[in-house]
Amino acid sequence: MLMEANLSRFRIEALEGAYYVPNFITRDEEEYLIRKICESPQPQWKSLAKRRLQIWGGDITAKGTLMPQPLPVFVNKFPDILSRIRTTGCFEGSPHGAPNHIIMNEYIPGQGIMPHEDGPQYYPVVATLSLGSHAIFHYYRYQDEPDAVASSASSTGQGRAIDTRPMTSVLLEPRSLIISSGIAYTSRLHGIDAVEEDLIALDNSSPGTAISNMKYLQDPEIERSIQQGVPIKRGTRYSLTCRDVERVSSLSTHSRR
Ligand SMILES: O=C(O)CCC(=O)C(=O)O
Numbered sequence: 612m613l614m615e616a617n618l619s620r621f622r623i624e625a626l627e628g629a630y631y632v633p634n635f636i637t638r639d640e641e642e643y644l645i646r647k648i649c650e651s652p653q654p655q656w657k658s659l660a661k662r663r664l665q666i667w668g669g670d671i672t673a674k675g676t677l678m679p680q681p682l683p684v685f686v687n688k689f690p691d692i693l694s695r696i697r698t699t700g701c702f703e704g705s706p707h708g709a710p711n712h713i714i715m716n717e718y719i720p721g722q723g724i725m726p727h728e729d730g731p732q733y734y735p736v737v738a739t740l741s742l743g744s745h746a747i748f749h750y751y752r753y754q755d756e757p758d759a760v761a762s763s764a765s766s767t768g769q770g771r772a773i774d775t776r777p778m779t780s781v782l783l784e785p786r787s788l789i790i791s792s793g794i795a796y797t798s799r800l801h802g803i804d805a806v807e808e809d810l811i812a813l814d815n816s817s818p819g820t821a822i823s824n825m826k827y828l829q830d831p832e833i834e835r836s837i838q839q840g841v842p843i844k845r846g847t848r849y850s851l852t853c854r855d856v857e858r859v860s861s862l863s864t865h866s867r868r
């Protein structure tokens with residue numbers, strides 16, 4: 612299977628279905644994309660309580676149907692991120708064989724996203740490109756999973772208690788792609804702490820957050836900070852969460868925003 616062939620060397624062993632691809636795009640492509648995002652006219656942005664975002668590819672109705680809109684050229688012509696994602700094979704079995712929807716999140720230092728699942732309106736694969744800054748992506752289990760850590764505190768999401776201790780954590784470098792599929796998509800939650808800096812543990816005996824993708828890291832500045840045991844300051848990060856919405860309306864009557 613293509614996915615196994617192309618992605619197996621990027622597997623996150625701590626979590627089935629999760630893959631980390633460093634330098635998925637170049638620095639020039641990153642800079643170009645950030646410029647395009649920042650040039651978007653104000654009405655493209657949606658403000659949430661703690662974050663801003665843009666929705667590309669169309670809105671999804673309450674019933675989970677995509678009202679399709681063209682994706683921006685800077686994700687499917689140059690740089691052609693979507694076909695690059697397609698060649699990883701991770702969307703091979705999805706209804707459209709590639710993402711048709713992107714939520715672009717902006718995080719300034721101190722902003723994050725609470726543990727959540729991406730839900731059933733998408734085919735169960737999400738590929739997320741990070742631009743501009745790093746983040747630590749925590750994966751969580753529900754407490755009723757047999758191997759959850761029973762002693763830790765809990766919070767509830769959709770009526771099920773979440774084990775608040777991450778089951779594994781991945782450092783997302785700028786330009787990297789993280790893919791969550793299979794169990795990582797359907798049975799785990801993910802979130803990013805709302806902090807201004809992150810201390811990464813170099814090994815089991817060092818302070819800081821232990822990460823499960825240490826061997827894949829490629830960013831020299833990040834590697835230096837980890838070696839020196841100093842926290843890494845967050846800058847503004849943009850994430851492109853690329854997914855395939857299963858149900859697409861054929862009535863594409865919406866006007867272009
Ligand atoms: O910014 C990220 O990397 C995560 C975003 C996310 O989980 C989402 O939009 O569903």
Ligand SMILES: [Fe+2]
Pocket residue numbers: 727728729801
């Ligand atoms: Fe998410």
